[in-house]
Amino acid sequence: MRQVRVRRVRVRRVRVRQVRGVASGAHGYHRDVAMNLKQVAQRLGVHYTTAYRWVRTHQLEADRTSTGWEVTEAQLRRFEASRRPDGPVRRSRVAWSDRLRPALERGDEVAAWRVLEDALRSGMEPEACYLDVLVEALRSLPAEGDHVDGYLAAAVADRIVARLGARLRRPGRTRGTVVVAAPLGERHSLSTSILADLIRLRGVACTELGVDVPPEVVVAAARSARNLRLVALAVSGADHLGSVALTTARLRAELPDVVVLVGGPGVLNDDVAGMVGADRWASDLREAVAVVDSVVDAPRPRRRAAHDARG
Ligand code: B12
DSSP states (O other): OHHHHHHHHHHHHHHHHHHHHHHTHHHHHHHHOEEEHHHHHHHHTSOHHHHHHHHHTTSSOOEEOSSSEEEEHHHHHHHHHHHSTTSSOSSOSOOHHHHHHHHHHHTOHHHHHHHHHHHHHTTOOHHHIIIIIIIHHHHTSOSOTTSHHHHHHHHHHHHHHHHHHHHHOOOSOOSOEEEEEEETTOOOOHHHHHHHHHHHHTTOEEEEEEEEEOHHHHHHHHHHSTTEEEEEEEOOSGGGHHHHHHHHHHHHHHOTTOEEEEESTTOOSHHHHHHTTOSEEOSSHHHHHHHHHHHHHSOOOOOOHHHHHHO
């Protein structure tokens, strides 16, 4: 009942705008007129169902009323501009990460999950849900990590990743295995859990070790991984570069052929990656999964003598 009343108020507001438009003359009228979807479809020269789909997928902004949807002239113009070849990039008009961020900061898992579900329902690719929604929302949080919001946001984000991962995981043949870990001392867990899910989405198995992982554990996991292709080390804090260097050194000694990828805010560039003994560096997670893809698809190098000798 309460919801119906809210909607009625909204309809009335739209009508008031219309009246105001009329009063302010021809130009003013057109600026604020609200149209129903049938009228919108006629204006755009498309079928009603196409206009409806654009609304449901958040490409076309619209207001819900008790009888359907209404679109103002301004909303329609924004939509038309977004579809012109020289206009803004043609993609979802919804800033999903802006919607998610307040829910993260409030520690509101239900609202946060609703944003992700809406994004998925609107046709957004799972990888984009992680990268363009969740990661973007996290990256927009204030850098100072000491206040409550940061902790709340990270706790909710953890649960969202768990839900997304469970929803999207597919059984079946895999293209090899990647070990993902954050080195000793490192407690930022989201990079590793998100990267692990993105790798699995590509049909590659992932041994996800989490955070604060000692070098010997990374090496042991790598040794026992079936068809190991790469070890990815996520480094959020530059303070932990020492333990990354130790881990890569141990990996080199035990598994000379394995490719080591590093990244995260703690590894500024390729040079730093080289200094800690890594083979590859990626500036973001999209690039990281592209590196994984290229390594997994490359022919396997012949095993070196030292490694063969150890069996
Ligand atoms: C959430 C958060 C926390 C949470 C972490 C909880 C958790 N479960 O993870 C809490 C509150 C606990 C925390 C603690 C700390 N944090 Co903090 N935290 C953040 C915050 C807000 C988001 C980090 C995050 O998860 N982002 C999501 C990931 C996916 O994005 P990203 O890290 O930016 O990664 C991008 C790239 O770097 C790359 N990438 C990331 N990982 C990987 C991995 C690989 C292999 C590759 C190739 C690429 C890659 O891809 C991403 C983009 O697509 C950032 C600030 C910010 N606004 O970004 C600070 C930040 C990461 N924290 C920071 C710091 C300093 C700390 C503390 C030391 C603060 C303190 N005073 O105690 C502690 C350290 C704890 C520890 N020992 O590790 C610094 C790190 C600075 C640095 N480069 O050295 C940051 C950058 C804030 C800042 N500017 O000062 N933090």
